[in-house]
Amino acid sequence: MLQENVADLSKYVEPDRVRREVYTDAQIYELEMQRIHEKVWIYCGHESQVPQPGDYYTVQIGRQPMVMVRGKDRKVHVLYNRCPHRGNMICGDRHGSAGEFFRCSYHAWTFHHDGKLRSIPMMDSGYQGTRWGRDNPDCNMKPAARVAAYRGFVFASLVADGPDLVEFLGRSKIAFDDICDRSPEGEVEVVPNCFRVVQRSNWKIFLENQLDALHPSVTHQSTGRAAREVEIEIEKRTGHAPLSYHMLSAFATVTIDKWDAFQTLNYPYGHCILTGYMGLRPKDPDTLEYERVLAKAYGEKRKEEILSTNIHHVLIYPGLSVQSPLQQLRAVRPLGVDKTLTEIWHFRLKGAPEPIYRRALAYYNLVNSPSTMINADDLENFWKCHSGLASNGGDWVSFHRHYGRDLEKGGVVETGPNMGTSEAPMRNQMKAWAQYMTAEK
Amino acid sequence: MATKSKAKKKSPVKTVRRDRAPARVKSAVQRPNGRDTQHAVEQFLYRQAEILDGKRWQDYIDLFAEDGVYWMPPDPSHTTWDGMPAIFAEDRNLMTVRMKRVLHPDAWSQRPLWGTNHVVGNVVIEKESPNGDVVARSRFHMLELRRDDIRHFAGRYVHHLRKTRDGFRIKLQRVDMTNAQAAYDYVLQVWV
Ligand code: FES
Ligand SMILES: [Fe+2]
Numbered sequence: 001m002l003q004e005n006v007a008d009l010s011k012y013v014e015p016d017r018v019r020r021e022v023y024t025d026a027q028i029y030e031l032e033m034q035r036i037h038e039k040v041w042i043y044c045g046h047e048s049q050v051p052q053p054g055d056y057y058t059v060q061i062g063r064q065p066m067v068m069v070r071g072k073d074r075k076v077h078v079l080y081n082r083c084p085h086r087g088n089m090i091c092g093d094r095h096g097s098a099g100e101f102f103r104c105s106y107h108a109w110t111f112h113h114d115g116k117l118r119s120i121p122m123m124d125s126g127y128q129g130t131r132w133g134r135d136n137p138d139c140n141m142k143p144a145a146r147v148a149a150y151r152g153f154v155f156a157s158l159v160a161d162g163p164d165l166v167e168f169l170g171r172s173k174i175a176f177d178d179i180c181d182r183s184p185e186g187e188v189e190v191v192p193n194c195f196r197v198v199q200r201s202n203w204k205i206f207l208e209n210q211l212d213a214l215h216p217s218v219t220h221q222s223t224g225r226a227a228r229e230v231e232i233e234i235e236k237r238t239g240h241a242p243l244s245y246h247m248l249s250a251f252a253t254v255t256i257d258k259w260d261a262f263q264t265l266n267y268p269y270g271h272c273i274l275t276g277y278m279g280l281r282p283k284d285p286d287t288l289e290y291e292r293v294l295a296k297a298y299g300e301k302r303k304e305e306i307l308s309t310n311i312h313h314v315l316i317y318p319g320l321s322v323q324s325p326l327q328q329l330r331a332v333r334p335l336g337v338d339k340t341l342t343e344i345w346h347f348r349l350k351g352a353p354e355p356i357y358r359r360a361l362a363y364y365n366l367v368n369s370p371s372t373m374i375n376a377d378d379l380e381n382f383w384k385c386h387s388g389l390a391s392n393g394g395d396w397v398s399f400h401r402h403y404g405r406d407l408e409k410g411g412v413v414e415t416g417p418n419m420g421t422s423e424a425p426m427r428n429q430m431k432a433w434a435q436y437m438t439a440e441k
Numbered sequence: 442m443a444t445k446s447k448a449k450k451k452s453p454v455k456t457v458r459r460d461r462a463p464a465r466v467k468s469a470v471q472r473p474n475g476r477d478t479q480h481a482v483e484q485f486l487y488r489q490a491e492i493l494d495g496k497r498w499q500d501y502i503d504l505f506a507e508d509g510v511y512w513m514p515p516d517p518s519h520t521t522w523d524g525m526p527a528i529f530a531e532d533r534n535l536m537t538v539r540m541k542r543v544l545h546p547d548a549w550s551q552r553p554l555w556g557t558n559h560v561v562g563n564v565v566i567e568k569e570s571p572n573g574d575v576v577a578r579s580r581f582h583m584l585e586l587r588r589d590d591i592r593h594f595a596g597r598y599v600h601h602l603r604k605t606r607d608g609f610r611i612k613l614q615r616v617d618m619t620n621a622q623a624a625y626d627y628v629l630q631v632w633v
Contacts, residue, residue, distance in 0.1 A: 193515050193526040196624040222548035226541030230534055248538065341624060346526065358524055370625040371513070371529050373542050379627055380550035 013434040029337035037062035041155040048189040071113035078144040078156040115141035172271035175314035178324035183349035184297035195344040201382035203334040211425035224252020244362035262420035266413040270317030270432030272425040286355035490559035498540035506610040513616040573604030
């Protein structure tokens with residue numbers, strides 16, 4: 001067995017530091033897939049990606065190729081993308097429509113959208129007297145053990161036991177509440193485009209970076225400065241620069257000490273929130289119009305609550321990074337110990353004025369598209385981190401920043417006042433990692 | 442080069458070429474200047490590719506009209522960049538941000554050895570207006586080297602060119618990459 005070859009994993013993680021093999025060892029990676037990704041709730045997609053019966057999207061959960069499909073009963077199912085006959089993948093495209101039913105391209109077995117066997121060519125003559133046939137559940141496409149949705153965001157877990165989705169999400173479900181509540185109808189729909197970018201680094205390096213409030217002013221200085229220069233120049237010329245310049249220039253104008261004013265909140269199961277508002281509530285006519293629409297839908301008091309939700313990023317461990325005020329998210333799909341795919345989606349607030357969609361879209365295009373001037377430098381760092389960790393130049397990764405100064409209240413670890421750049425989120429993620437990895441006998 | 446009198450003609454003389462398939466004759470009807478335009482556009486596209494590979498960012502931006510846009514849709518079915526997800530949808534201001542970024546000494550991802558090589562061909566004049574503005578489509582193939590990694594990008598350009606006293610300026614350059622929908626191994630740091 002694999003686990004016998006790996007030393008006691010509890011020795012790899014200490015509260016303030018982690019051994020480098022956690023990021024680079026291929027056997028540990030396999031165990032992570034078994035013990036974390038193929039067990040916990042993993043984000044599959046949004047219900048609006050599969051509006052019609054038969055619509056499907058393929059999705060990787062751990063090492064398992066899965067398919068999310070809308071059934072005739074309107075339910076969203078998540079199935080292993082595998083034919084029970086000889087193992088052929090049923091859906092070869094990334095997404096599409098299966099039509100009335102799935103049909104295997106190899107020997108034409110067909111399946112209902114919930115995975116149940118529909119027909120086998122010459123079933124009677126071919127299978128009479130064998131143990132293979134309609135009554136045998138092994139002849140169905142296997143479903144994920146558990147599927148659940150929270151406000152339209154679909155998750156699946158490949159094991160039957162464990163916390164249910166809402167319990168698992170805990171306070172991190174605010175990511176989806178914040179996205180949806182910003183719509184006057186309380187709902188979003190997906191913008192039909194997925195940007196997919198591969199990182200040559202371990203999946204955890206990306207997650208740790210998402211709430212690393214120290215890095216932006218260093219890593220993204222070049223883009224922040226460049227955007228600021230052009231922003232000033234446009235302001236001089238026209239009196240007003242579009243908000244998208246501010247979204248970029250903030251990476252330079254918010255200096256390290258200012259990032260410390262932000263706060264991180266760290267929850268069970270490794271989830272974390274980074275607070276900090278990127279100035280998305282200006283007083284221009286578009287925003288005021290949007291506020292009027294929201295007030296009409298929710299009332300003045302609730303509108304204020306919704307718009308003052310103070311979130312920059314929500315990280316739902318181990319596979320999702322959500323920027324709820326901008327209605328976008330990045331799903332993390334590990335492809336190997338040193339290779340990670342991010343799938344990046346944007347959502348439209350139903351019923352909100354068009355300019356509000358466009359404002360968030362500008363961020364999606366500028367920061368999250370494959371031409372990103374921001375993530376370009378992140379990915380460079382991730383690759384360098386992974387390469388450095390693969391060396392014998394040191395055994396430990398340090399998470400000491402503001403260690404020992406966190407405040408714990410009822411299972412929630414908050415960074416202390418003016419310690420927003422604390423490495424508490426990394427410590428929290430690795431704590432969850434160690435719990436998952438050592439829970440097994 | 443185009444002259445006003447020529448451009449005004451209602452039914453311009455067809456330029457007949459021996460190597461042209463019959464289907465092409467129709468587009469020749471819309472091209473008052475035929476061979477001259479073809480040559481001028483080809484030279485423009487080749488120079489643009491040369492400027493890009495030469496990392497002459499400001500010269501590249503200056504090929505665009507004041508209201509010019511560089512657009513790379515993620516999907517060939519898109520008909521506008523306005524309000525749509527886009528890999529690039531940049532006016533001269535945003536292009537200037539991009540230029541300033543790559544020139545900044547702390548653009549970490551720019552530090553490694555990095556270069557591109559574009560080949561542009563299959564240039565077809567789709568439309569030439571009486572005022573000399575041109576719509577041209579072409580194909581490109583680009584090889585990029587970064588550290589020890591080679592990537593290939595290929596696809597189609599559509600240039601909407603405005604005729605000015607100083608030659609063509611780009612009103613809109615649409616870039617449909619054949620690999621637009623593929624997963625990106627790393628990102629695109631500058632225009633393709
Ligand atoms: S493998 Fe699917 S029908 Fe044979
Ligand atoms: Fe970053």
